[in-house]
Amino acid sequence: MNVQEIRKMFPILDQEVNGKPLVYLDSAATSQKPAQVIDKISEYYRGYNSNVHRGVHTLGTLATDGYEGAREKVRKFINAKSTEEIVYTRGTTTALNLVAQSYGKANVGAGDEIVITPMEHHSNIIPWQQVAKETGATLKYIPLQKDGTISLEDVEKTVTSNTKIVSVMHVSNVLGTVNPVKEIAAIAHKHGAVMVVDGAQSTPHMKIDVQDLDCDFFALSGHKMVGPTGIGALYGKKALLEKMEPIEFGGEMIDFVGLYESTWKELPWKFEGGTPIIAGAIGLGAAIDFLEEIGMDNIEAHEQKLANYAMERLSEIDGLTIYGPKHRAGVVTFNCDDVHPHDVATVLDAEGIAVRAGHHCAQPLMKWLDVTATARASFYLYNTEEDVDALVKGLIKTKEYFGHVFG
Known part of the structure; x- marks a missing residue:
């Protein structure tokens, strides 16, 4: 084609x-949408608009199948092991904030380090600034080379045994730099840190394999990859997600609610409180179909x-x-x-x-x-x-x- x-x-x-x-x-700000995606969203609203998971009627079943079917498409698209590792979010910003607020605050303390780079989008700076302020951790920056790239030697110098989190964008939305996140992840893991990847600018443009990258978390946005606005996903390794607490509470994400105690659903739904972005997820699935066809x-x-x-x-x-x-x-x-x-x-x-x-x-x-x-x-x-x-x-x-x- x-x-x-x-x-x-x-x-x-x-x-x-x-x-x-x-x-x-x-398109780095937002991509345009093909007719296939627009039509799929319209098809949902015209033909089977309903809430997901709760209903036993036909429309509810069709909506749930479309919503969860799209999750499987995301899983396959980035080669996650399981749909349990795919959490729907409003986009990359929400995904990174989820990691910072849930994993970061629970696993970082005074004397620990969070390592990022000066090229990061604000959505991969401010959440870590907040975690550092609230926990007493130190925020450190990997220096940039003159051409706006990262040297692995500098990564080795910056990441230490005190580093708990390394969070780096895969592709710079300003410089176009393609960062060696697989190699950075290996360095992070050598020191016992987790690797977070902002994949907003890479997922629409290149083949992503989160298992090959061996990142612990990976965030993406649908609207940059010919999908609708307001939908994205967080990939997280199952072992990490299972230990994390939700940061939004309400309907959909609960298992049992009592007067004084409640329990949460299993992965990934414990992180998806409230009525989800159903049309957005279905549109994201259609966008993935389109990209894979090309x-x-x-x-x-x-x-x-x-x-x-x-x-x-x-x-x-x-x-x-x-x-x-x-x-x-x-x-x-x-x-x-x-x-x-x-x-x-x-x-x-x-x-x-x-x-x-x-x-x-x-x-x-x-x-x-x-x-x-x-x-x-x-x-x-x-x-x-x-x-x-x-x-x-x-x-x-x-x-x-x-x-x-x-x-």
Whole structure:
């Protein structure tokens, strides 16, 4: 299946923005959705909308089958051992907070260390800051190399026998850096620490095998992988999840409730209090079906080709600073002369080109880069070299416009 055939499956791409054909280069923020996913969600609401688990009627059974069937699809997609290890969440942020609030607070104390990196998304910084504050633990950072990569030698120096948790993003949403999380996990385990992986930017773009990575926890978001918003998942090794306490309490997650004591359901439902995101889970299952039909290896190869082409073309523009390593995922973050990234994004938007501008929920990384903000173009399976060409043309026009205004 070629990219033009794929593009036809995404209804939103067939439109004009500001009188120009839409060029969507903001998939790192959220991906677009194919008709198959949209239709599956609509099918649920139109045909068998019902709550799950509790009902014995036909609609309830169909909804439960769709909801739990999608859990099996997630398990298979990331190669977890069991669906007991797949907890539905609202997304990566919720998943990381669950690990921090439940596992972190119970297993970290004064004198212990939590190790992360300066490139992390805020959702993988703030929860650990809170755990450190509440427990007296020390938050440590693995230093970055000049090109925004991590040296395993630095990991070895940073992780010690006092380290209890190492939490690292798999792929940087700013630099496109692909971190060696498998090797970092091995170092963490050597010191008795658990390994947490923020997989928000990797799961949509490459084949994930949590058993091969040997991470203890892995978080993902559906909306970045052609699925709906508001749904994601946390993978956790069963032995760890079994010892963890829920952080949300109410219906669905209970086994027995008395006046003064209650007990919880078995995994994974003890972490899924209240009416779950049923349509979202079913939509996530449809998204996984779609991605597997295309093939994750094919998606990764396509994006790698686009990233290389984008780096080559953007490097031709004078005054453009590109951040991050040469080898990267499908993300290119840049600044253009003295033009503010928001102004760059505004001019590009006038040309129908959607990019992200700001600190990208990575303010510590912005400080490390010595900038306040950047512009970012991110690619996915529906993007083409023509999209990159349009971006280059738009940036040249931006330079000309601001050169004329301030020249």
